Amino acid sequence: MKDLLRLKTSLTEEVESLLNEQVKMEAKSSAIYLAMASWCDRHGFDNSATFFYSQSDEERSHMMKIFKYINDLGGAAVSPEITNVSSEFDSFRGIFEEALQQEISVTQSLNRIAAKCQKLQDFTTFNFLSWFLNEQVEEEYIARRCLELFEVIGEEGVGLYTIDKQITQLKYEV
């Protein structure tokens, strides 16, 4: 009897479903960053707005990478429905706290998928995910450094202006 499952796709149902969940998570991240960029733009934090616009684009490119991978392996990538993206934030600092939390959630989710791939001996997907895991090191580093600027510079006087100026200078060097 033909192995119709394997002929159709190399992905197991479980991994395909997890990857589609990750597609949704990356899409939601992109939407959240876009909302953050808009808030920063409205409140005069130009550099931070630029930073978040670029973060939003990056998250979408991550989403597309996974999306394409699912289809390339014969699976069915599902275009995600994104709802409940808040466009209001408590404060400038609150935005960066939420951004860090978002990155941590993405890393945890990728780790869970990588663990599942190892368990199912899907080393192709595990290898594919290693790029994302490395990328998360940079993402979390930048998000943490952004937040630390609030401690280092302080929010009094020209503090917020200086923080906004410094945001785009942050870089991760290996």
Added chain:
Amino acid sequence: MSMAKVIFKNEGGCLYQDDRKSCFILEYGGYCTPLSVPCFFCLKKKIDEVDIVAMIANPDPSADIEIISPHACDRCFVLTVAELLILKDLFAGARVMLELNSILQERVYAPIAV
């Protein structure tokens, strides 16, 4: 149908695999419905997603049936709770057998050196 092989059978129906057309055939309620591989998974997913407990708990007569219309399939299923349970069991059993077939293909027909 004579070329098709039985994947899984229960008291309510049977799922076959047709190697010639590379599709599955669902024999249920007196009809035979061809299902492509994506359609098979789509239907299985829709059946699994039905909250049977909520259906039973809901006193509204409209909650007694569930209408399932998988994509790329010319059949629409109008199912009662009992029928849902039969199909759920049928698809779950077929899924296990397909997985077993994949394992056999990998381990027996295309063994690798260890």
